[in-house]
Amino acid sequence: MDKLTAKISAVRSMTGFGTAVCNKNNYTISVEIKSVNNRYKDVAAHLPPGLRALEVIINDYLNKYSLRGKIDVYVNFTDTSGTNSIIKVDKNLLLAYKKALDEIARTLCQPTQYNFSSNDLIALSVYPGILTKEDILPTVAEIKDDFINTLGEALTLFIEMKTTEGKNLCSDILYRLAIIRDKVTLLCDLAPSIIEKYRQNLVTTLGEYLNANDIDQTRIIQETAIYAEKTNYTEETTRLQSHLQQFEQTLSTGGSIGRKLDFIVQEMNREINTIASKANSAQAGQLVVDVKGEIEKIREQIQNIE
Numbered sequence: 001m002d003k004l005t006a007k008i009s010a011v012r013s014m015t016g017f018g019t020a021v022c023n024k025n026n027y028t029i030s031v032e033i034k035s036v037n038n039r040y041k042d043v044a045a046h047l048p049p050g051l052r053a054l055e056v057i058i059n060d061y062l063n064k065y066s067l068r069g070k071i072d073v074y075v076n077f078t079d080t081s082g083t084n085s086i087i088k089v090d091k092n093l094l095l096a097y098k099k100a101l102d103e104i105a106r107t108l109c110q111p112t113q114y115n116f117s118s119n120d121l122i123a124l125s126v127y128p129g130i131l132t133k134e135d136i137l138p139t140v141a142e143i144k145d146d147f148i149n150t151l152g153e154a155l156t157l158f159i160e161m162k163t164t165e166g167k168n169l170c171s172d173i174l175y176r177l178a179i180i181r182d183k184v185t186l187l188c189d190l191a192p193s194i195i196e197k198y199r200q201n202l203v204t205t206l207g208e209y210l211n212a213n214d215i216d217q218t219r220i221i222q223e224t225a226i227y228a229e230k231t232n233y234t235e236e237t238t239r240l241q242s243h244l245q246q247f248e249q250t251l252s253t254g255g256s257i258g259r260k261l262d263f264i265v266q267e268m269n270r271e272i273n274t275i276a277s278k279a280n281s282a283q284a285g286q287l288v289v290d291v292k293g294e295i296e297k298i299r300e301q302i303q304n305i306e
Contacts, residue, residue, distance in 0.1 A: 010254020013165035018158030
Protein backbone atom coordinates (compact mmCIF):
# COMPACT_ATOMS: atom_id res chain seq x y z
CA MET A 1 0.00 0.00 0.00
CA ASP A 2 2.86 2.39 0.71
CA LYS A 3 4.41 1.64 -2.69
CA LEU A 4 1.13 2.30 -4.41
CA THR A 5 0.62 5.50 -2.47
CA ALA A 6 3.92 6.74 -3.86
CA LYS A 7 2.64 6.17 -7.39
CA ILE A 8 -0.61 8.15 -7.14
CA SER A 9 0.92 11.60 -7.08
CA ALA A 10 -0.51 12.22 -10.58
CA VAL A 11 -4.12 11.65 -9.48
CA ARG A 12 -5.98 14.94 -9.23
CA SER A 13 -9.21 16.04 -7.67
CA MET A 14 -11.72 18.04 -9.71
CA THR A 15 -11.83 20.58 -6.88
CA GLY A 16 -9.14 23.24 -7.02
CA PHE A 17 -8.32 26.91 -6.58
CA GLY A 18 -5.46 29.14 -7.67
CA THR A 19 -4.92 32.87 -7.90
CA ALA A 20 -2.12 35.22 -8.93
CA VAL A 21 -1.64 38.98 -9.30
CA CYS A 22 0.68 41.01 -11.53
CA ASN A 23 1.37 44.56 -10.36
CA LYS A 24 2.86 46.96 -12.91
CA ASN A 25 3.52 50.69 -12.69
CA ASN A 26 0.29 51.61 -14.45
CA TYR A 27 -1.94 48.54 -14.21
CA THR A 28 -2.75 45.39 -12.24
CA ILE A 29 -3.81 42.02 -13.63
CA SER A 30 -5.35 39.36 -11.41
CA VAL A 31 -6.29 35.81 -12.40
CA GLU A 32 -8.41 33.48 -10.28
CA ILE A 33 -9.14 29.86 -11.22
CA LYS A 34 -11.52 27.57 -9.39
CA SER A 35 -13.24 24.31 -10.23
CA VAL A 36 -15.91 21.99 -8.90
CA ASN A 37 -17.23 18.56 -9.83
CA ASN A 38 -18.67 18.04 -13.28
CA ARG A 39 -19.03 15.00 -15.48
CA TYR A 40 -17.41 16.78 -18.39
CA LYS A 41 -14.89 19.57 -18.95
CA ASP A 42 -16.71 22.90 -18.83
CA VAL A 43 -14.57 26.04 -18.94
CA ALA A 44 -16.01 29.52 -18.47
CA ALA A 45 -13.74 32.57 -18.86
CA HIS A 46 -14.90 35.79 -17.20
CA LEU A 47 -13.04 38.68 -18.87
CA PRO A 48 -13.34 42.47 -19.15
CA PRO A 49 -15.24 43.39 -22.37
CA GLY A 50 -12.16 44.79 -24.09
CA LEU A 51 -10.00 41.76 -23.35
CA ARG A 52 -12.16 38.93 -24.70
CA ALA A 53 -9.34 37.83 -26.98
CA LEU A 54 -7.49 36.51 -23.92
CA GLU A 55 -9.94 33.60 -23.81
CA VAL A 56 -7.99 31.89 -26.61
CA ILE A 57 -4.83 32.00 -24.49
CA ILE A 58 -6.72 30.63 -21.47
CA ASN A 59 -8.11 27.68 -23.43
CA ASP A 60 -4.70 26.93 -24.97
CA TYR A 61 -3.08 26.73 -21.54
CA LEU A 62 -5.87 24.71 -19.95
CA ASN A 63 -5.74 22.22 -22.82
CA LYS A 64 -2.19 21.32 -21.79
CA TYR A 65 -3.71 19.51 -18.81
CA SER A 66 -6.16 16.61 -18.81
CA LEU A 67 -8.76 18.52 -16.88
CA ARG A 68 -12.33 17.63 -16.04
CA GLY A 69 -14.88 19.58 -14.05
CA LYS A 70 -16.62 22.96 -14.05
CA ILE A 71 -13.74 25.44 -14.33
CA ASP A 72 -14.20 29.19 -13.92
CA VAL A 73 -11.40 31.62 -14.80
CA TYR A 74 -11.82 35.20 -13.60
CA VAL A 75 -9.58 37.91 -15.06
CA ASN A 76 -9.57 41.46 -13.70
CA PHE A 77 -7.69 44.43 -15.12
CA THR A 78 -7.26 47.62 -13.10
CA ASP A 79 -5.74 50.82 -14.45
CA THR A 80 -3.65 52.41 -11.69
CA SER A 81 -2.31 55.33 -13.75
CA GLY A 82 -5.53 57.37 -13.68
CA THR A 83 -5.03 58.44 -17.31
CA ASN A 84 -6.85 55.71 -19.17
CA SER A 85 -10.40 56.98 -18.66
CA ILE A 86 -12.53 59.15 -20.97
CA ILE A 87 -15.95 60.74 -20.67
CA LYS A 88 -18.23 59.85 -23.54
CA VAL A 89 -21.34 61.79 -24.62
CA ASP A 90 -24.29 59.83 -25.91
CA LYS A 91 -25.29 62.30 -28.63
CA ASN A 92 -28.39 60.43 -29.70
CA LEU A 93 -29.66 60.26 -26.13
CA LEU A 94 -28.85 63.94 -25.63
CA LEU A 95 -30.89 64.92 -28.69
CA ALA A 96 -33.72 62.70 -27.52
CA TYR A 97 -33.78 64.51 -24.16
CA LYS A 98 -33.74 67.90 -25.96
CA LYS A 99 -36.63 66.81 -28.16
CA ALA A 100 -38.58 65.77 -25.08
CA LEU A 101 -37.91 69.14 -23.42
CA ASP A 102 -39.07 70.94 -26.55
CA GLU A 103 -42.27 68.92 -26.48
CA ILE A 104 -42.81 69.84 -22.84
CA ALA A 105 -42.27 73.51 -23.74
CA ARG A 106 -44.80 73.33 -26.55
CA THR A 107 -47.30 71.66 -24.28
CA LEU A 108 -46.93 74.57 -21.86
CA CYS A 109 -47.31 77.07 -24.69
CA GLN A 110 -43.75 78.24 -24.26
CA PRO A 111 -41.30 79.12 -27.02
CA THR A 112 -39.82 75.96 -28.45
CA GLN A 113 -36.50 77.40 -29.51
CA TYR A 114 -34.07 78.83 -27.02
CA ASN A 115 -30.38 78.97 -26.35
CA PHE A 116 -29.00 76.80 -23.57
CA SER A 117 -27.10 78.57 -20.87
CA SER A 118 -24.19 76.97 -19.05
CA ASN A 119 -26.50 76.07 -16.21
CA ASP A 120 -28.99 74.55 -18.66
CA LEU A 121 -26.24 72.42 -20.18
CA ILE A 122 -25.05 71.28 -16.76
CA ALA A 123 -28.61 70.44 -15.78
CA LEU A 124 -29.09 68.53 -19.02
CA SER A 125 -25.85 66.59 -18.58
CA VAL A 126 -27.03 64.98 -15.35
CA TYR A 127 -29.82 63.14 -17.12
CA PRO A 128 -29.19 59.35 -16.90
CA GLY A 129 -26.89 58.04 -19.62
CA ILE A 130 -25.85 61.37 -21.17
CA LEU A 131 -22.32 61.26 -19.80
CA THR A 132 -20.58 57.94 -19.17
CA LYS A 133 -17.12 57.11 -17.94
CA GLU A 134 -15.25 54.60 -20.03
CA ASP A 135 -11.96 52.93 -19.20
CA ILE A 136 -9.58 52.55 -22.12
CA LEU A 137 -8.12 49.07 -21.85
CA PRO A 138 -4.75 48.24 -23.40
CA THR A 139 -4.53 45.93 -26.37
CA VAL A 140 -4.03 42.21 -25.83
CA ALA A 141 -0.56 42.48 -27.35
CA GLU A 142 0.46 45.08 -24.75
CA ILE A 143 -0.36 42.90 -21.74
CA LYS A 144 -0.03 39.42 -23.28
CA ASP A 145 3.29 38.50 -21.67
CA ASP A 146 2.25 39.73 -18.21
CA PHE A 147 -1.08 37.96 -18.53
CA ILE A 148 0.52 34.66 -19.56
CA ASN A 149 2.92 34.79 -16.61
CA THR A 150 0.06 35.56 -14.21
CA LEU A 151 -2.11 32.83 -15.69
CA GLY A 152 0.79 30.38 -15.37
CA GLU A 153 1.28 31.21 -11.69
CA ALA A 154 -2.44 30.77 -10.98
CA LEU A 155 -2.50 27.48 -12.90
CA THR A 156 0.49 26.16 -10.94
CA LEU A 157 -1.26 26.80 -7.63
CA PHE A 158 -4.50 25.44 -9.08
CA ILE A 159 -2.90 22.15 -10.15
CA GLU A 160 -0.99 21.85 -6.87
CA MET A 161 -4.21 22.07 -4.88
CA LYS A 162 -5.95 19.56 -7.15
CA THR A 163 -3.00 17.17 -6.77
CA THR A 164 -2.90 17.50 -2.99
CA GLU A 165 -6.63 16.86 -2.80
CA GLY A 166 -6.21 13.91 -5.17
CA LYS A 167 -3.60 12.33 -2.88
CA ASN A 168 -5.95 12.67 0.08
CA LEU A 169 -8.77 11.05 -1.87
CA CYS A 170 -6.50 8.19 -2.95
CA SER A 171 -5.29 7.55 0.58
CA ASP A 172 -8.87 7.10 1.75
CA ILE A 173 -9.74 4.94 -1.27
CA LEU A 174 -6.71 2.67 -0.74
CA TYR A 175 -7.71 2.23 2.89
CA ARG A 176 -11.18 1.10 1.82
CA LEU A 177 -9.82 -1.18 -0.90
CA ALA A 178 -7.76 -2.95 1.77
CA ILE A 179 -10.90 -3.47 3.86
CA ILE A 180 -12.75 -4.90 0.85
CA ARG A 181 -9.86 -7.23 0.05
CA ASP A 182 -9.88 -8.57 3.63
CA LYS A 183 -13.65 -9.09 3.52
CA VAL A 184 -13.43 -10.92 0.18
CA THR A 185 -10.73 -13.20 1.61
CA LEU A 186 -13.07 -14.03 4.49
CA LEU A 187 -15.84 -14.80 1.99
CA CYS A 188 -13.53 -17.19 0.16
CA ASP A 189 -12.56 -18.90 3.41
CA LEU A 190 -16.20 -19.13 4.45
CA ALA A 191 -17.45 -20.88 1.29
CA PRO A 192 -16.54 -24.49 2.28
CA SER A 193 -18.14 -24.11 5.72
CA ILE A 194 -21.40 -23.00 4.11
CA ILE A 195 -21.58 -26.26 2.16
CA GLU A 196 -20.60 -28.33 5.17
CA LYS A 197 -23.22 -26.64 7.31
CA TYR A 198 -25.88 -27.43 4.71
CA ARG A 199 -24.81 -31.10 4.63
CA GLN A 200 -24.94 -31.33 8.41
CA ASN A 201 -28.37 -29.72 8.53
CA LEU A 202 -29.58 -32.12 5.86
CA VAL A 203 -28.32 -35.14 7.82
CA THR A 204 -29.83 -33.82 11.04
CA THR A 205 -33.21 -33.18 9.40
CA LEU A 206 -33.33 -36.63 7.83
CA GLY A 207 -32.24 -38.17 11.11
CA GLU A 208 -35.34 -36.76 12.78
CA TYR A 209 -37.58 -38.71 10.42
CA LEU A 210 -35.49 -41.73 9.41
CA ASN A 211 -33.35 -44.34 11.06
CA ALA A 212 -29.63 -44.08 10.49
CA ASN A 213 -29.71 -47.20 8.30
CA ASP A 214 -32.45 -45.71 6.11
CA ILE A 215 -30.52 -42.55 5.26
CA ASP A 216 -29.22 -42.67 1.69
CA GLN A 217 -25.70 -41.27 1.85
CA THR A 218 -25.49 -41.11 -1.93
CA ARG A 219 -28.57 -38.89 -2.05
CA ILE A 220 -27.10 -36.65 0.62
CA ILE A 221 -23.94 -36.29 -1.46
CA GLN A 222 -26.04 -35.47 -4.53
CA GLU A 223 -28.16 -32.86 -2.72
CA THR A 224 -25.05 -31.33 -1.20
CA ALA A 225 -23.40 -31.14 -4.63
CA ILE A 226 -26.49 -29.45 -6.10
CA TYR A 227 -26.56 -26.96 -3.24
CA ALA A 228 -22.83 -26.32 -3.63
CA GLU A 229 -23.32 -25.58 -7.31
CA LYS A 230 -26.11 -23.08 -6.60
CA THR A 231 -24.24 -21.26 -3.85
CA ASN A 232 -20.78 -21.35 -5.38
CA TYR A 233 -19.54 -17.76 -5.69
CA THR A 234 -15.90 -18.55 -6.50
CA GLU A 235 -16.13 -16.92 -9.93
CA GLU A 236 -17.56 -13.75 -8.42
CA THR A 237 -14.89 -13.45 -5.73
CA THR A 238 -12.19 -14.09 -8.35
CA ARG A 239 -13.55 -11.33 -10.58
CA LEU A 240 -13.96 -9.03 -7.60
CA GLN A 241 -10.33 -9.54 -6.63
CA SER A 242 -9.36 -8.83 -10.24
CA HIS A 243 -11.38 -5.59 -10.15
CA LEU A 244 -9.57 -4.55 -6.98
CA GLN A 245 -6.25 -5.09 -8.73
CA GLN A 246 -7.41 -3.16 -11.81
CA PHE A 247 -8.60 -0.32 -9.61
CA GLU A 248 -5.21 0.03 -7.94
CA GLN A 249 -3.38 -0.21 -11.27
CA THR A 250 -5.59 2.55 -12.67
CA LEU A 251 -4.86 4.75 -9.67
CA SER A 252 -1.15 4.33 -10.29
CA THR A 253 -1.44 5.57 -13.89
CA GLY A 254 -2.82 8.98 -12.87
CA GLY A 255 -4.25 11.43 -15.39
CA SER A 256 -7.93 11.55 -16.29
CA ILE A 257 -9.06 8.27 -14.73
CA GLY A 258 -12.30 9.20 -12.96
CA ARG A 259 -14.66 7.63 -15.50
CA LYS A 260 -12.67 4.40 -15.71
CA LEU A 261 -12.66 4.11 -11.92
CA ASP A 262 -16.40 4.68 -11.90
CA PHE A 263 -16.86 1.81 -14.37
CA ILE A 264 -14.71 -0.55 -12.27
CA VAL A 265 -16.71 0.32 -9.16
CA GLN A 266 -19.92 -0.54 -11.00
CA GLU A 267 -18.46 -3.94 -11.87
CA MET A 268 -17.36 -4.49 -8.27
CA ASN A 269 -20.86 -3.69 -7.09
CA ARG A 270 -22.35 -6.11 -9.60
CA GLU A 271 -20.14 -8.97 -8.41
CA ILE A 272 -20.89 -8.41 -4.72
CA ASN A 273 -24.63 -8.32 -5.49
CA THR A 274 -24.33 -11.68 -7.20
CA ILE A 275 -22.47 -13.07 -4.20
CA ALA A 276 -25.25 -11.77 -1.96
CA SER A 277 -27.85 -13.67 -3.99
CA LYS A 278 -25.86 -16.91 -3.88
CA ALA A 279 -24.38 -17.05 -0.39
CA ASN A 280 -27.07 -18.52 1.85
CA SER A 281 -25.33 -17.60 5.08
CA ALA A 282 -25.88 -14.94 7.74
CA GLN A 283 -22.13 -14.54 8.19
CA ALA A 284 -21.58 -14.16 4.45
CA GLY A 285 -24.49 -11.72 4.34
CA GLN A 286 -22.82 -9.49 6.90
CA LEU A 287 -19.57 -9.55 4.96
CA VAL A 288 -21.46 -8.60 1.80
CA VAL A 289 -23.09 -5.66 3.59
CA ASP A 290 -19.67 -4.49 4.78
CA VAL A 291 -18.21 -4.72 1.27
CA LYS A 292 -21.15 -2.88 -0.29
CA GLY A 293 -20.75 -0.10 2.26
CA GLU A 294 -17.08 0.37 1.39
CA ILE A 295 -17.80 0.26 -2.35
CA GLU A 296 -20.38 3.00 -1.94
CA LYS A 297 -17.91 5.16 -0.03
CA ILE A 298 -15.34 4.66 -2.80
CA ARG A 299 -17.96 5.50 -5.43
CA GLU A 300 -18.66 8.80 -3.67
CA GLN A 301 -14.97 9.63 -3.49
CA ILE A 302 -14.17 8.98 -7.14
CA GLN A 303 -16.92 11.38 -8.22
CA ASN A 304 -14.36 14.07 -7.39
CA ILE A 305 -11.45 12.53 -9.31
CA GLU A 306 -10.61 13.81 -12.79
